[in-house]
Amino acid sequence: MSDLERISITLPKDLAKAFSASCEQKGYSNRSEAIRDLIRGALVKEEWQDPAAQVAASLTMIYDHHTRQLNEKLTELQHDHEDLIVSTLHVHLNHDNCLEVIVLRGEAQKVQDLSDKLRTFKGVKYAQVCFATDGSDLG
Amino acid sequence: MSDLERISITLPKDLAKAFSASCEQKGYSNRSEAIRDLIRGALVKEEWQDPAAQVAASLTMIYDHHTRQLNEKLTELQHDHEDLIVSTLHVHLNHDNCLEVIVLRGEAQKVQDLSDKLRTFKGVKYAQVCFATDGSDLG
Amino acid sequence: MSDLERISITLPKDLAKAFSASCEQKGYSNRSEAIRDLIRGALVKEEWQDPAAQVAASLTMIYDHHTRQLNEKLTELQHDHEDLIVSTLHVHLNHDNCLEVIVLRGEAQKVQDLSDKLRTFKGVKYAQVCFATDGSDLG
Amino acid sequence: MSDLERISITLPKDLAKAFSASCEQKGYSNRSEAIRDLIRGALVKEEWQDPAAQVAASLTMIYDHHTRQLNEKLTELQHDHEDLIVSTLHVHLNHDNCLEVIVLRGEAQKVQDLSDKLRTFKGVKYAQVCFATDGSDLG
Numbered sequence: 001m002s003d004l005e006r007i008s009i010t011l012p013k014d015l016a017k018a019f020s021a022s023c024e025q026k027g028y029s030n031r032s033e034a035i036r037d038l039i040r041g042a043l044v045k046e047e048w049q050d051p052a053a054q055v056a057a058s059l060t061m062i063y064d065h066h067t068r069q070l071n072e073k074l075t076e077l078q079h080d081h082e083d084l085i086v087s088t089l090h091v092h093l094n095h096d097n098c099l100e101v102i103v104l105r106g107e108a109q110k111v112q113d114l115s116d117k118l119r120t121f122k123g124v125k126y127a128q129v130c131f132a133t134d135g136s137d138l139g
Numbered sequence: 140m141s142d143l144e145r146i147s148i149t150l151p152k153d154l155a156k157a158f159s160a161s162c163e164q165k166g167y168s169n170r171s172e173a174i175r176d177l178i179r180g181a182l183v184k185e186e187w188q189d190p191a192a193q194v195a196a197s198l199t200m201i202y203d204h205h206t207r208q209l210n211e212k213l214t215e216l217q218h219d220h221e222d223l224i225v226s227t228l229h230v231h232l233n234h235d236n237c238l239e240v241i242v243l244r245g246e247a248q249k250v251q252d253l254s255d256k257l258r259t260f261k262g263v264k265y266a267q268v269c270f271a272t273d274g275s276d277l278g
Numbered sequence: 279m280s281d282l283e284r285i286s287i288t289l290p291k292d293l294a295k296a297f298s299a300s301c302e303q304k305g306y307s308n309r310s311e312a313i314r315d316l317i318r319g320a321l322v323k324e325e326w327q328d329p330a331a332q333v334a335a336s337l338t339m340i341y342d343h344h345t346r347q348l349n350e351k352l353t354e355l356q357h358d359h360e361d362l363i364v365s366t367l368h369v370h371l372n373h374d375n376c377l378e379v380i381v382l383r384g385e386a387q388k389v390q391d392l393s394d395k396l397r398t399f400k401g402v403k404y405a406q407v408c409f410a411t412d413g414s415d416l417g
Numbered sequence: 418m419s420d421l422e423r424i425s426i427t428l429p430k431d432l433a434k435a436f437s438a439s440c441e442q443k444g445y446s447n448r449s450e451a452i453r454d455l456i457r458g459a460l461v462k463e464e465w466q467d468p469a470a471q472v473a474a475s476l477t478m479i480y481d482h483h484t485r486q487l488n489e490k491l492t493e494l495q496h497d498h499e500d501l502i503v504s505t506l507h508v509h510l511n512h513d514n515c516l517e518v519i520v521l522r523g524e525a526q527k528v529q530d531l532s533d534k535l536r537t538f539k540g541v542k543y544a545q546v547c548f549a550t551d552g553s554d555l556g
Contacts, residue, residue, distance in 0.1 A: 005155045008147045009171040011178070014275075016144040019178050022185060027537045032148040038177040039150070039158050040542050046161060056510060058518050060475040060547045062555065089506035091520050093473060097552035101475050101518050103508050120444045125457050125555045130477045130547040135514035138154055138479065138542045166398045179403050195371060197338040197379050199408045201416065228367035230381050232334060236413035240336050240379050242369050259306045264318050264416045269338045269408040274375035283433040286425045287449040289456070293555055294422045297456050300463060310426040316455040317428070317436050324439060416432055 044133045051109035056086075056134045059102045059115050059127060066096060067123025074121070078102070081114055097125070105134060183272045190248035195225075195273045198241045198254050198266060205235060206262025213260070217241070220253055236264070244273060322411045329387035334412045337380045337393050337405065344374060345401025352399070356380070359392055375403070383412060461550045468526035473551045476519045476532050476544060483513060484540025491538070495519070498531055514542070522551060 011019070020031065028034045047053045063070060078085055084106040091099045104111050111129060119127040150158070159170065167173045186192045202209060217224055223245040230238045243250050250268060258266040289297070298309065306312040325331045341348060356363055362384040369377045382389050389407060397405040428436070437448065445451040464470045480487060495502055501523040508516045521528050528546060536544040 003152045004149045005152050006147060006149050007155065007170060008145060009174050010143045010145050011175060013142045013144050015175065015178060015182075016146065018182055022182060026533055029537070029539070031146060033537065033539060035148050035174060035177070036150060036154065037536055037542075038174070038181055039154060042177055043154075043157055043161060044543060056479075056508075056516055058475060058477040058516075058547065060549050062473075062549055062552045064552075086508050087506060089504060089518060089520065091473075091503050093522075093551050094553060097555075099473055099475075099520060099549060099552075101506060101520060103506065103516060103518060105510075116443055119454055120446070120450065122446070122450060125454075125552060126461060126549060128547050128549065130475065130545050132477050132479055132516060132543060132545065134510050135479045135481075135516075135542060136153075136511060138151075138157075138514075165394050168398070168400070172398065172400060176397055176403075183404060195340075195369075195377055197336060197377075197408065199336040199410050201334075201410055201413045203413075225369050226367060228365060228379060228381065230334075230364050232383075232412050233414060236416075238334055238336075238381060238410060238413075240367060240381060242367065242377060242379060244371075255304055258315055259304055259311065261307070261311060264315075264413060265322060265410060267408050267410065269336065269406050271338050271340055271377060271404060271406065273371050274340045274342075274377075274403060275372060281430045282427045283430050284425060284427050285433065285448060286423060287452050288421045288423050289453060290555075291420045291422050292553075293453065293456060293460075294424065296460055296555075300460060309424065313426050313452055313455070314428060314432065316452070316459055317432060320455055321432075321435055321439060414431075416429075416435075 040138050043138070044131060047133055048108050048131045051107065051112075053108045054106065054134060055108045055111060056132045057104045057111045058130045058132060059104060059111070059118070060130065061100050061102075061118055061124055061127040062093070063098055063100070063121075063124045064096050065098050065123075070121060070123040074118070077114075077117065081110075084110055084114060179272075183270060186272055187247050187270045190246065190251075192247045193245065193273060194247045194250060195271045196243045196250045197269045197271060198243060198250070198257070199269065200239050200241075200257055200263055200266040201232070201236055202239070202260075202263045203235050204237050204262075209260060209262040213239075213257070216253075216256065220249075223249055223253060318411075318416050321416070322409060325411060326386050326409045329385065329390075331386045332384065332412060333386045333389060334410045335382045335389045336408045336410060337382060337389070337396070338408065339378050339380075339396055339402055339405040340371070340375055341378070341399075341402045342374050343376050343401075348399060348401040352378075352396070352402075355392075355395065359388075362388055362392060457555050460555070461548060464550055465525050465548045468524065468529075470525045471523065471551060472525045472528060473549045474521045474528045475547045475549060476521060476528070476535070477547065478517050478519075478535055478541055478544040479510070480515055480517070480538075480541045481513050482515050482540075487538060487540040491517075491535070494531075494534065498527075501527055501531060 225242040503520040
């Protein structure tokens, strides 16, 4: 962790009280940690609004592995984007369905485009991007 | 505004720097105000996760006023929920479409149910709840 | 309402059954209406991803009317953006807090910027945009 | 894939046209596949609103592996929830930061609680759940 900076903020007493109750209920050991999480969450959201930002992300999809040629098409698409794709985790959900998580790094727009493309494949029932970050700004 | 409480938090220097840049870009006069907004946003979200919470909200919908009997049905539904509905604002968007915003107060679950119900009406093209709050905890 | 087009789609039987149950539970009179709503919802979301798109929207904010000069600042800002602002609805929530809904039309990016700007004002506790549409494409 | 059911729906011509353009732009080979995706997306969202629903999910988190005892605490927490956790994928983002994706199955509420808990750990900079499904209803 990088060096720390101490800052002082003012909160209306009612707000401070409600926030303390919320932190305690969630299990935060102190409000400082909770505020850091809020700030990081806001920065990650902003990062993703810039289509050219360098981001990290996970893409979760559900697909039916019986669908004809789907495996081949998925493999081919992933190899066409090997600059974006870091690693893949595959889980057998049930007789028909697989869950696959793909970790990606690259431009925000390219990550979104790949997710949109995968969703259109016959047999892919669900595809959702989780916005993360490469963490370089998060201290 | 209620009395103020001063609290001190620590941020990693990288995070503090990125956050300051973000605050400045958005036009915040200081980081304290930006942190208060993050805290309030988080508390409003939590409030809405409790279906029994007393909330305030706005419901925005688009509908085609030519649809047969839609006006009567909307009016009737609104009167059936007059305990929830505070006020309504109506805008003529174009030849066919109206935008209507309904301000609501009451249980979170009832607000969501009313929105879901309105969306099913023939002629209603869009209905979306904006989660707000009655502000009593926001200091 | 414009002329109708009939299209035929195929659904896996399990999906058709789950969807019918969901439609019934929500109160849709038929699946056609529910599918139209899903399509409209998706199109509105896409519309908003284009910063230059002409959109309609509502902005809901909570503020403390006691805050010094806030009323003046809000009025001034709204007049600076009178090309964007269609109409405003004001509700007195409680002793301290007001809820105000502003209906806006214009470029998606300008609507978002105005919301971001309002949120930074001292005394404004909450500001959220609800994405709607001018309805011209929604049939 | 299960047996298919053919259903017929009506769309206003303007809506049908806008939807066709959107499908083409995204790369769908036909509107039927796009509508199936919209239906599945809506059903997954509803599934998650029931805290007791059996779901599948991925949890993406970023953490600083230098944080004292964080590895031990993460490992311990994961073993306390081994009924929920299916598999984990770990990626080294940079000198300080790791990205970890955990695939989970179980009650929606328990999945959300675990994510909230992880986020409070000192050193965990980001934690986000991606709602998926075990796919049993998605045909």
